Amino acid sequence: MAKRSYHHGDLRRALLDATAEAIGEAGPAALSLRDLARRAGVSHAAPMHHFGDKAGLLTAFAAEGFDKLSAELSAGSGEFLEAGVAYVRFALAHRAHFEVMFSPGLYRAEDADLAAARQRARRALYEGLAAMRARPDPARPDPARPDPARPDPARPDPGRTVGGSAGEWDETRAAGLAAWSVAHGFATLWLSGALPGTSAAPEDAARLVFARLRDGVG
Amino acid sequence: MAKRSYHHGDLRRALLDATAEAIGEAGPAALSLRDLARRAGVSHAAPMHHFGDKAGLLTAFAAEGFDKLSAELSAGSGEFLEAGVAYVRFALAHRAHFEVMFSPGLYRAEDADLAAARQRARRALYEGLAAMRARPDPARPDPARPDPARPDPARPDPGRTVGGSAGEWDETRAAGLAAWSVAHGFATLWLSGALPGTSAAPEDAARLVFARLRDGVG
DNA sequence: CACTGTATCTAGTCGTTGACAAGTTAGACG
DNA sequence: CGTCTAACTTGTCAACGACTAGATACAGTG
Numbered sequence: 453m454a455k456r457s458y459h460h461g462d463l464r465r466a467l468l469d470a471t472a473e474a475i476g477e478a479g480p481a482a483l484s485l486r487d488l489a490r491r492a493g494v495s496h497a498a499p500m501h502h503f504g505d506k507a508g509l510l511t512a513f514a515a516e517g518f519d520k521l522s523a524e525l526s527a528g529s530g531e532f533l534e535a536g537v538a539y540v541r542f543a544l545a546h547r548a549h550f551e552v553m554f555s556p557g558l559y560r561a562e563d564a565d566l567a568a569a570r571q572r573a574r575r576a577l578y579e580g581l582a583a584m585r586a587r588p589d590p591a592r593p594d595p596a597r598p599d600p601a602r603p604d605p606a607r608p609d610p611g612r613t614v615g616g617s618a619g620e621w622d623e624t625r626a627a628g629l630a631a632w633s634v635a636h637g638f639a640t641l642w643l644s645g646a647l648p649g650t651s652a653a654p655e656d657a658a659r660l661v662f663a664r665l666r667d668g669v670g
Numbered sequence: 671m672a673k674r675s676y677h678h679g680d681l682r683r684a685l686l687d688a689t690a691e692a693i694g695e696a697g698p699a700a701l702s703l704r705d706l707a708r709r710a711g712v713s714h715a716a717p718m719h720h721f722g723d724k725a726g727l728l729t730a731f732a733a734e735g736f737d738k739l740s741a742e743l744s745a746g747s748g749e750f751l752e753a754g755v756a757y758v759r760f761a762l763a764h765r766a767h768f769e770v771m772f773s774p775g776l777y778r779a780e781d782a783d784l785a786a787a788r789q790r791a792r793r794a795l796y797e798g799l800a801a802m803r804a805r806p807d808p809a810r811p812d813p814a815r816p817d818p819a820r821p822d823p824a825r826p827d828p829g830r831t832v833g834g835s836a837g838e839w840d841e842t843r844a845a846g847l848a849a850w851s852v853a854h855g856f857a858t859l860w861l862s863g864a865l866p867g868t869s870a871a872p873e874d875a876a877r878l879v880f881a882r883l884r885d886g887v888g
Numbered sequence: 889c890a891c892t893g894t895a896t897c898t899a900g901t902c903g904t905t906g907a908c909a910a911g912t913t914a915g916a917c918g
Numbered sequence: 919c920g921t922c923t924a925a926c927t928t929g930t931c932a933a934c935g936a937c938t939a940g941a942t943a944c945a946g947t948g
Contacts, residue, residue, distance in 0.1 A: 459896060459943060479775030481699060486934065495898045497936085502896090506935065532888075554862045557697030561863065574866070621870060621878060629865070629875070630852060630882035637855025638847070644772045645779065647847070648792070652839060657847070660839060664848035668886025670750075677914060677925060704905065713927045715907085720925090724906065 464502045464512075466492045471513050475548035480558060485509065510552055510559040511566050517549030518569035525576040533662045535580025536635045540658040543639035550639070581628045634665045682720045682730075684710045689731050693766035698776060703727065728770055728777040729784050735767030736787035743794040751880045753798025754853045758876040761857035768857070799846045852883045 460466065470491040474483055485506055486496045503509035521542050528538045543550040552558055559566070638661055641647050642654055650657060678684065688709040692701055703724055704714045721727035739760050746756045761768040770776055777784070856879055859865050860872055868875060 457943080463896080481773075481775055484934065485936095496934090497899080497938095498897055500936075554858065554864065555699075556863055557699055621875070623882075626875075626878040627882050627887040629856070630879045630887060633852045633855035633859060633879055634848060634883070635851075635855065636859055637851035637853065640772065640858055641851060641854055645774055646772065646788075657839070657844075660844040661848045661851055664841075664845050665852070665883055666886055666888040668884055669845040669848060670884040681925080702905065703907095712925095714905090715928080716926055718907075 460492065460494055460498075463492060463494060463498060467499050467502065467509065468513055468516060471509065472546075472548040475551065480510075480548070480551055480555065483510075507559050511563045513549065514553045514559050515563070515566040515569040517546060517553040518566070518573040520546055520549060521553075522569070522573045522576045525573070525580055528580060530580055532581065532631070533659065533666065535577075536631060536662040537655055537658050538580070539577070539632075539635040540639045540642070541655060543643060544654055547643060551643070554636075554640075577632065578628055581631045582624070631662075631665060634661060678710065678712060678716075681710060681712060681716060685717050685720065685727065686731055686734060689727065690764075690766040693769065698728075698766070698769055698773065701728075725777050729781045731767065732771045732777050733781070733784040733787040735764060735771045736784070736791040738764055738767060739771075740787070740791045740794045743791070743798055746798060748798055750799065750849070751877065751884065753795075754849060754880040755873055755876050756798070757795070757850075757853040758857045758860070759873060761861060762872055765861060769861070772854075772858075795850065796846055799849045800842070849880075849883060852879060 467488050470488045471483065474487060474491070483506075485499045488509075489496045489498055492498070499509060503512060521539075524538055524542045525535060528534050561567075635658075638658055642650075642657075685706050688706045689701065692705060692709070701724075703717045706727075707714045707716050710716070717727060721730060739757075742756055742760050743753060746752050779785075853876075856876055860868075860875075
């Protein structure tokens with residue numbers, strides 16, 4: 453606590469917080485361990501004791517991000533559209549974490565703690581996405597099916613395997629991946645400033661985009 | 671051409687090529703101007719003459735990427751699903767360009783040449799995506815509409831404005847953004863290695879994912 | 889309280905990098 | 919042939935990541 457003492461108290465925590473702050477100001481590329489040390493008021497080599505090297509710091513930072521994401525997804529309603537919005541909200545609110553999490557070149561992707569955190573986040577994510585098939589939005593009328601006897605070839609039954617590898621590319625999985633792709637793509641494009649002239653609130657825009665995925669654009 | 675002469679011949683081109691190579695090996699974060707100079711066989715300060723600084727090099731590199739993307743999108747069939755696949759194919763085939771293009775912190779986003787190239791790419795992209803409404807895939811049976819008199823409230827007519835700002839968030843735009851988000855998100859997730867155990871070919875997987883968007887997942 | 893072990897942090901150093909300044913060379917043009 | 923200019927080199931500096939060795943504070947143990 454007391455910054456003047458030889459021991460910082462919780463330097464590890466302070467460095468992770470400083471990391472988020474520094475990345476938020478100038479992006480991950482401009483991140484400097486020595487700058488973090490200055491922010492925390494310690495010597496330039498202090499960070500290395502806790503994280504080994506820069507990649508170690510970012511590995512811990514990414515793991516923290518995956519845990520934050522898990523928490524925010526689990527706190528949601530579990531409804532499909534809201535799960536996607538929560539994903540986008542996380543990316544915007546924790547931009548620094550989000551950017552590092554999906555830049556594996558910056559950290560050690562094979563780290564055990566990180567892999568576990570990522571696994572937890574993926575589980576939480578797919579729980580929210582699985583809801584899109586099991587329980588459709590009750591406010592939305594059931595889409596008319598053409599004919600049960602002659603099913604639409606473009607919409608096979610869930611569970612039907614499409615790809616070559618057995619069981620890998622069933623329709624549920626493809627739908628989940630599509631949902632994740634929309635959420636991730638929208639968040640990434642928004643963060644990168646690639647969307648021109650979008651003055652609307654990102655969450656509202658995201659909701660419209662997710663509705664397109666739910667109902668189809670064809 | 672002759673590497674032994676004082677003048678390189680086309681150092682600018684050689685440096686851009688070396689940039690793609692270096693980023694392909696170790697990622698954008700590890701890129702070093704001095705390493706590029708070594709690859710091109712010139713002195714360590716030679717690159718700065720052509721690009722000013724590191725951001726200048728990456729600005730030119732990103733602009734080159736947007737032009738490549740425009741070319742590949744324009745060469746496609748113009749059909750919705752194939753446009754998305756082309757986008758993914760570009761991201762995987764020109765990974766270095768793609769990563770830099772959507773990391774605005776690495777270059778000068780306000781550069782005039784770059785902005786023009788990005789604009790061209792966006793135009794080419796939206797041309798491919800606009801096809802999804804104008805001419806649906808002829809191989810796909812028309813989806814049954816519930817009742818023309820009582821239209822599905824979740825699928826308003828194209829052109830209807832949803833957001834607050836007038837004309838900004840009509841349905842066509844939302845659908846285009848959804849398509850771009852899917853393509854971009856899928857490519858990004860694939861490149862970041864976030865998709866576990868996907869041994870299938872990325873283009874085939876992308877096709878399945880785009881089909882989910884076209885038909886809806888609800 | 890004194891002793892000791894250990895985690896935490898400091899201080900110093902090395903090779904590398906991005907950026908800048910000043911000088912040198914090659915090629916074009918009159 | 920002379921001059922001008924773009925292209926490139928050499929030299930330098932501060933900052934960075936990484937490493938080493940040493941100093942300091944804290945927790946037990948007796």
